[in-house]
Amino acid sequence: MENKTAKKIIACVLAAGGTAAACAAVNCYIRKLTEAKLKKMDAARSATYRWRYGDVSYVATGRGSPLLLIHDTETGGSRLEWEQCIRSLSKRYRVYAPDLPGYGRSAKPGLSYSAYLYCSFINDFIRDVAGGAVYAAGSGRGAAFAAMARSLEPQLYKKMILLAPNGFAPPSRLRKFFGRLLSLPLLGETVYNAMSARARMKSDGRYLMAHAGGAAARHAVAAEYDGSLDADAERAVQKIDIPLHNLREKTHLTSPDGFCALCASFF
Numbered sequence: 001m002e003n004k005t006a007k008k009i010i011a012c013v014l015a016a017g018g019t020a021a022a023c024a025a026v027n028c029y030i031r032k033l034t035e036a037k038l039k040k041m042d043a044a045r046s047a048t049y050r051w052r053y054g055d056v057s058y059v060a061t062g063r064g065s066p067l068l069l070i071h072d073t074e075t076g077g078s079r080l081e082w083e084q085c086i087r088s089l090s091k092r093y094r095v096y097a098p099d100l101p102g103y104g105r106s107a108k109p110g111l112s113y114s115a116y117l118y119c120s121f122i123n124d125f126i127r128d129v130a131g132g133a134v135y136a137a138g139s140g141r142g143a144a145f146a147a148m149a150r151s152l153e154p155q156l157y158k159k160m161i162l163l164a165p166n167g168f169a170p171p172s173r174l175r176k177f178f179g180r181l182l183s184l185p186l187l188g189e190t191v192y193n194a195m196s197a198r199a200r201m202k203s204d205g206r207y208l209m210a211h212a213g214g215a216a217a218r219h220a221v222a223a224e225y226d227g228s229l230d231a232d233a234e235r236a237v238q239k240i241d242i243p244l245h246n247l248r249e250k251t252h253l254t255s256p257d258g259f260c261a262l263c264a265s266f267f
Contacts, residue, residue, distance in 0.1 A: 052124075059079060061086065068096045070138040073224055075201075077206075078209040082139075082252060085259055089260055100118060101220070104212060109216065114223070118145040136150070138165070147233055182222035196211065
């Protein structure tokens with residue numbers, strides 16, 4: 001009886017070990033494949049901001065009044081969200097488009113990501129990189145962060161365009177569980193790789209940005225799921241007393257030319 005029990009335990013341990021080894025091998029393959037593709041991407045225009053919680057990759061281009069573009073925090077989010085607008089906008093403005101900490105080519109440390117962390121980053125970036133008050137446009141949760149950041153340091157903002165600001169949506173128990181699952185070392189990376197597979201991403205660029213940084217890419221997304229990035233965007237928007245366009249759609253994606261025309265007429 002004891003021998004049978006011991007054999008079952010050994011079999012279970014071996015099966016678990018084999019599964020773990022297979023997951024680790026797949027995760028390693030995805031990391032290496034992504035790294036190889038990222039090296040081929042043109043990063044000549046990018047610069048680095050040495051922020052206190054890690055290096056932040058950003059693009060600064062054009063001449064004119066400073067315009068800050070803040071991307072959404074969906075899986076695979078990065079400054080590439082604005083790529084159809086940057087060239088046109090840079091003809092009129094000095095455009096700054098960072099990859100938020102934990103996204104794109106920026107550092108992805110295992111921090112306690114929160115709405116306040118991102119608000120602090122945005123204001124630090126404006127002071128240290130843009131060097132003064134800016135026009136600002138934000139997308140999705142990036143718009144919510146911009147509105148909250150402005151409430152903390154209003155002197156840093158001239159005018160704002162908010163595109164579908166998404167700030168407060170209490171996560172369900174399932175989302176909280178999923179967020180905690182993503183935080184686990186091996187299993188979390190495996191689940192993240194499955195949810196950010198190429199078939200689920202809207203473009204090759206989004207896929208690559210979702211996997212840049214390897215296993216660390218999941219940390220900010222885990223915070224998105226477990227509710228750590230929730231922000232009372234509606235209240236922050238109501239307090240904005242500078243010229244504001246608050247739109248329900250991400251027009252920079254559906255109509256890049258229309259968004260650029262809006263910036264030209266509003267800023």
